[in-house]
Amino acid sequence: xxxxxxxxxxxxxxxxxxxxxxxxxxxxxxxxxxxxxxxxxxxxxxxxxxxxxxxxxxxxxxxxxxxxxxxxxxxxxxxxxxxxxxxxxxxxxxxxxxxxxxxxxxxxxxxxxxxxxxxxxxxxxxxxxxxxxxxxxxxxxxxxxxxxxxxxxxxxxxxxxxxxxxxxxxxxxxxxxxxxxxxxxxxxxxxxxxxxxxxxxxxxxxxxxxxxxxxxxxxxxxxxxxxxxxxxxxxxxxxxxxxxxxxxxxxxxxxxxxxxxxxxxxxxxxxxxxxxxxxxxxxxxxxxxxxxxxxxxxxxxxxxxxxxxxxxxxxxxxxxxxxxxxxx
Amino acid sequence: xxxxxxxxxxxxxxxxxxxxxxxxxxxxxxxxxxxxxxxxxxxxxxxxxxxxxxxxxxxxxxxxxxxxxxxxxxxxxxxxxxxxxxxxxxxxxxxxxxxxxxxxxxxxxxxxxxxxxxxxxxxxxxxxxxxxxxxxxxxxxxxxxxxxxxxxxxxxxxxxxxxxxxxxxxxxxxxxxxxxxxxxxxxxxxxxxxxxxxxxxxxxxxxxxxxxxxxxxxxxxxxxxxxxxxxxxxxxxxxxxxxxxxxxxxxxxxxxxxxxxxxxxxxxxxxxxxxxxxxxxxxxxxxxxxxxxxxxxxxxxxxxxxxxxxxxxxxxxxxxxxxxxxxx
Numbered sequence: 001x002x003x004x005x006x007x008x009x010x011x012x013x014x015x016x017x018x019x020x021x022x023x024x025x026x027x028x029x030x031x032x033x034x035x036x037x038x039x040x041x042x043x044x045x046x047x048x049x050x051x052x053x054x055x056x057x058x059x060x061x062x063x064x065x066x067x068x069x070x071x072x073x074x075x076x077x078x079x080x081x082x083x084x085x086x087x088x089x090x091x092x093x094x095x096x097x098x099x100x101x102x103x104x105x106x107x108x109x110x111x112x113x114x115x116x117x118x119x120x121x122x123x124x125x126x127x128x129x130x131x132x133x134x135x136x137x138x139x140x141x142x143x144x145x146x147x148x149x150x151x152x153x154x155x156x157x158x159x160x161x162x163x164x165x166x167x168x169x170x171x172x173x174x175x176x177x178x179x180x181x182x183x184x185x186x187x188x189x190x191x192x193x194x195x196x197x198x199x200x201x202x203x204x205x206x207x208x209x210x211x212x213x214x215x216x217x218x219x220x221x222x223x224x225x226x227x228x229x230x231x232x233x234x235x236x237x238x239x240x241x242x243x244x245x246x247x248x249x250x251x252x253x254x255x256x257x258x259x260x261x262x263x264x265x266x267x268x269x270x271x272x273x274x275x276x277x278x279x280x281x282x283x284x285x286x287x288x289x290x291x292x293x294x295x296x297x298x299x300x301x302x303x304x305x306x307x308x309x310x311x312x313x314x315x316x317x318x319x320x321x322x323x324x325x326x327x328x
Numbered sequence: 329x330x331x332x333x334x335x336x337x338x339x340x341x342x343x344x345x346x347x348x349x350x351x352x353x354x355x356x357x358x359x360x361x362x363x364x365x366x367x368x369x370x371x372x373x374x375x376x377x378x379x380x381x382x383x384x385x386x387x388x389x390x391x392x393x394x395x396x397x398x399x400x401x402x403x404x405x406x407x408x409x410x411x412x413x414x415x416x417x418x419x420x421x422x423x424x425x426x427x428x429x430x431x432x433x434x435x436x437x438x439x440x441x442x443x444x445x446x447x448x449x450x451x452x453x454x455x456x457x458x459x460x461x462x463x464x465x466x467x468x469x470x471x472x473x474x475x476x477x478x479x480x481x482x483x484x485x486x487x488x489x490x491x492x493x494x495x496x497x498x499x500x501x502x503x504x505x506x507x508x509x510x511x512x513x514x515x516x517x518x519x520x521x522x523x524x525x526x527x528x529x530x531x532x533x534x535x536x537x538x539x540x541x542x543x544x545x546x547x548x549x550x551x552x553x554x555x556x557x558x559x560x561x562x563x564x565x566x567x568x569x570x571x572x573x574x575x576x577x578x579x580x581x582x583x584x585x586x587x588x589x590x591x592x593x594x595x596x597x598x599x600x601x602x603x604x605x606x607x608x609x610x611x612x613x614x615x616x617x618x619x620x621x622x623x624x625x626x627x628x629x630x631x632x633x634x635x636x637x638x639x640x641x642x643x644x645x646x647x648x649x650x651x652x653x654x655x656x
Binding site: 059217221237247249250251253254256257259260261262263264265266267 | 387545549564565566570575577578585586587588589590591595
């Protein structure tokens with residue numbers, strides 16, 4: 001079989017602020033692949049079906065001297081994705097099965113030497129693969145493991161969730177009206193747009209807060225500390241307010257003592273092993289039955305990845321951002 | 329019996345920066361007390377023996393609108409102290425016994441309507457009462473309960489203690505050469521003066537740190553976050569760097585996510601009930617036998633309290649600051 005195009009998204013230059021499509025990332029169609037002949041060296045070949053675009057992408061777009069957790073210049077970017085196994089020399093990865101993991105290159109086809117952090121997933125018949133990138137994927141796992149491990153949520157407590165999704169009384173903020181509407185639809189007690197409403201005013205009225213799920217950082221984190229209850233738990237998951245510029249310094253850290261706050265940094269991969277089975281045994285079925293609701297913003301085409309990355313950094317995406325690269 | 333002098337230390341004005349003796353606090357000898365006739369209203373009368381002067385005093389010297397946790401203008405300041413019971417109408421507080429608590433007014437004699445957070449203490453025959461203000465008192469309890477509850481210390485880990493006292497490899501910093509020498513004498517693996525040595529250089533060489541015991545806050549906290557190991561635990565006990573001016577904002581908070589740090593605010597009184605018996609059953613005896621070492625900076629005379637408060641805020645005290653008001 002003749003080689004065919006293997007389009008990819010390259011990391012082209014380190015961004016100063018926002019990652020610009022065509023500049024920071026470049027869609028490249030010059031590479032080809034012979035699907036039958038490409039050597040696997042004990043690994044396997046997948047056809048990329050769906051890719052996740054997440055806020056953490058920006059942190060990886062570093063200068064080469066900062067090595068860990070980086071994407072490399074002139075190489076394909078990578079992230080969470082699902083691929084269909086076309087060929088395999090690894091007995092644990094059978095042809096026709098699907099691989100999900102954080103190490104999926106943004107290419108039409110990918111050869112992986114080993115599973116590494118990836119896993120072979122079975123899909124629930126009523127869920128699309130995109131759901132396995134969001135509510136049934138890394139972001140859902142983050143919420144699941146972080147909340148289970150650190151929230152210590154008790155009846156009657158007040159939780160404040162940024163860019164969020166309720167157990168107790170939930171105050172939720174997001175950066176667009178559409179996200180706010182989604183949060184209302186899934187039962188947030190108070191939902192507001194933090195770009196147009198003063199977070200401090202909302203928290204002064206609705207707080208103090210016992211649990212703070214933070215994806216924003218900066219001044220919102222400062223506001224949450226200011227309006228935290230005694231012994232409140234802070235689940236720090238991200239700080240997108242500072243990804244595309246400088247992080248705003250935190251002025252209220254000294255209040256951590258008087259309020260005896262507990263602040264936990266959360267990276268899903270450090271906690272997931274403990275909750276992996278429980279997550280996949282319960283969450284996909286609940287999403288499929290509608291018991292848990294989720295929302296996604298689907299874009300078609302690998303060539304659109306750069307635009308979606310920028311949208312996620314600016315917060316103009318409408319829900320969990322996913323890119324469909326190919327059908328089965 | 330005729331009334332006698334009952335000297336006291338009054339809170340005279342809210343300080344802008346450092347608390348100035350004679351201005352922020354005033355030693356006043358105008359008040360008298362009739363030890364036999366003063367009404368107890370069901371409470372008890374104590375003769376103040378020893379008083380503790382601690383960094384937290386500064387936080388209480390607030391404007392009247394900030395009510396909680398404050399000392400009141402034109403009234404005696406208060407803190408941890410030990411008094412001998414002279415008279416009592418409370419069957420739980422017998423004459424001749426000693427009362428220790430955080431609610432001891434800085435006066436020669438104090439009438440307390442109830443014990444409140446105070447307790448009746450028995451003294452180890454080989455320990456002075458001053459020890460019950462330091463290593464066998466609130467500061468020792470803070471270290472005991474905070475470490476037990478949150479350090480999760482494991483063999484081989486690196487701890488960094490500010491203004492501190494060793495379980496694992498201990499890096500200790502303090503604000504004077506004398507305190508550094510004390511920390512060396514009790515076995516700190518690395519001890520340095522943070523006012524003359526760059527904390528970042530020490531931590532870059534001796535870290536990364538798994539446990540950070542923080543009494544200083546501000547830039548030192550930022551340095552500790554920078555040099556923290558994955559999953560490090562931060563025990564936040566105070567932030568004296570900002571008590572007499574403005575707290576330095578924290579620039580590195582976003583690193584809490586990537587390093588999955590755990591930051592715990594500690595106030596001893598919120599944890600002590602869990603560890604109270606264990607503390608008093610073990611620590612005084614170990615201090616008396618010399619198995620645990622402690623150091624104190626003793627000043628004689630209630631009239632010196634203002635000077636000692638200032639010394640503690642400036643860090644010119646040589647060890648745990650205590651004031652002896654009277655002998656038994």
